[in-house]
Amino acid sequence: MAPATRLFLRSAMLMLLLLLVATHRQATGAVLATELRCQCPKTIPRINFEEIQSLKVTTPGPHCTQTEVIATLKNGQDVCLNPEAPLVQRIIQKILKPTRPS
Incomplete structure (x- = not known):
């Protein structure tokens, strides 16, 4: 051959x-x-904090050059939030803020 x-x-x-x-x-x-590319082609600028069950922040890397914020809502839906929006930044800070014991 x-x-x-x-x-x-x-x-x-x-x-x-x-x-x-x-x-x-x-x-x-x-x-x-x-999953080796950006998961959030479109984002929304705001969401009611009470609707969020969990939040996942993905930092830029080889898969995507931008920070991605994916919120899982209490109804099970995933939504992409604009990481530059002031409200989203406040939500992230509130989640990251350590709680003080009573």
Whole structure:
């Protein structure tokens, strides 16, 4: 078999293997390749603090060049908040502020 043919077959087998692994990971709910990019293409500037169940702040990195603030609401919905909005910054500070024992 010619070297070019062997190289082509190896490349095709590698692509097939990668496709199978990606398909398996999607089926099992493991990390997807789509999480390697920004998760918040659109943000909202404000939200009622009482509606927030939890808050996740993702700092800039190789996956995304901007800070992302994702709030999980009490109804289970995830919303992306604008990290530059003053209200969002106050919410983050309130959550990060240590509580004093009574």
